[in-house]
Amino acid sequence: MPLVPPNIQNLVPYQPGRTADEIRREFGVSRVVKLASNENPLGPSPRAIERMTSVLDNVHYYPDGGTKLRSELAVRFRAKLDNVVVGSGSETIMSNIIRTFLCDDEEVLTAQGTFIGFYVLARSRGVKLVTVPLRDFRFDLEAIAARITGKTKIIYLANPNNPTGTIFTRDEFERFVPRVPPSTLVILDEAYFEYACENPDYPDSMRYRLDNVITLRTFSKAYGLAGVRIGYGLAHEALCDNVRKVKLSFEPSVLAEAAGLGALEDHEFLARTLDTNRRGKVQLANAFRELGLKAIPTEANFYLVVMGSESEAVQLFNDLLRRGVIVRPLAAFGLPDCLRITVGPEDQNRILISALKELLPVSA
Ligand SMILES: Cc1ncc(COP(=O)(O)O)c(C=O)c1O
Known part of the structure; x- marks a missing residue:
């Protein structure tokens, strides 16, 4: 061996x-x-800097898993605390999702030409990674749905997609959803949500609240906190509870949580x-x-x-x-x-x- x-x-x-x-x-x-x-x-967001500065005297204490930030996000999204998971950037949450849900003989499915971080995580887990070509530089949800099998455990969708900047539309998403079995988890990566959400065709995943979809968002982009490492996931409590069991107990850091709280206030x-x-x-x-x-x-x-x-x-x-x-x-x-x-x-x-x-x- x-x-x-x-x-x-x-x-x-x-x-x-x-x-x-x-x-x-x-x-x-x-x-x-x-x-x-x-x-x-x-x-960075100036309010995030203020909030980080204000907690500097507390960094000798371990963090508590980001409860304040989770509550703030729960209020903002009219959800429960248990519907929110926070972590050291959305990529870390993605890694925790992979550790939580994937078994050795299961497969992940996504597009060719999407966020490289997801490919690295799937490959490091050693499972089969199935990819479907983009169509006109956009996620082809029809083709992805057609590749779902009994072994497909996780489908990764980035909307907007990195590196193409394109979105799939509400209609496309609504046609796709019924084709995903309840035992398949969809990671809906909305790292660029804030830039896209004004487009009426954009399917904001929080309007749907599906039991097998985890939405991922980040403070790295529109809030200018990429170096601090803070992101969040929103999903049914049955999903979040299990991700929280697996995630490292002491992320996000005290500073990262404070930065997230400040950023949310910084309209x-x-x-x-x-x-x-x-x-x-x-x-x-x-x-x-x-x-x-x-x-x-x-x-x-x-x-x-x-x-x-x-x-x-x-x-x-x-x-x-x-x-x-x-x-x-x-x-x-x-x-x-x-x-x-x-x-x-x-x-x-x-x-x-x-x-x-x-x-x-x-x-x-
Ligand atoms: C689509 C997508 N998802 C996730 C990430 C990672 O974000 P974070 O900094 O929250 O880990 C990025 C960063 O480039 C991204 O483009």
Whole structure:
């Protein structure tokens, strides 16, 4: 028996986007614009910082599993405390869900071209990962439903999807739901919910409250707290109770819980974030069109840009790095000819656009 199981031996770990410090060092550029990881370009929510500061004197105490934040979320979603689980980012909750519900001979089902973190978690668990191609860069719920078998235990859906920024609609979701057996769990990852929820076609999962669906949301994006690690899950108590049995007792940290509580109060910051994103999306969409780049219309805080080939995508990624602009290549996501570009504020978008103008041939 090998010491390291083959699925771990062969596992390609998640590689986060390049950091500004790395690029400064490697290319000797003084100004770096990071549009690689869908972080909030406005920084963290100020209320979250205040709340974290106010609990600094308490960090010698162990946290209690985030009860205050769970209660606050329960009130906000007109749910019970037992319908809420909080953790060190939504990816950690996803990991706990996988540990809670999956047995060795069961399968997980999702799309090709979705959040890489889910692939890594499924592969590290050593179960069969079944993937279905995207259709026009969108989750194809029809095709996913057609692949459900008696062994399908977890279906992962990201809405909006990362890295495409697209959504599946209410109609599509409502046609999909009856095709999922009650013994199959749907993880509905709504990490970019705040950006998409104004779209009337967007199926906000909390309107449905289905017994076999766990909604995951995060404070990492619209609330600017990616570095603090705080996210939450909403589901039937029978699901949440079991996830809470498995999760590490002392997450989230005292600081992360305080940050989440502050962020929920910070309506001004959220409004400013969404407004900046709305304006940035228009600015970038216009520039991409002018430059002849194919960008997929987005419901999130990033664009998928489709290049002519993998080599064109890699070339543009490297050329942008040399000019101090970090974007995300997507080979590991299964979209090797594409780049993902986070929507920045006006000045950062302008730097990206002028770099693109220097690098790309002027379109006819
Ligand atoms: C679709 C999706 N889900 C989950 C995550 C992870 O979020 P968190 O920071 O809450 O772990 C991300 C982060 O990029 C994401 O894009």
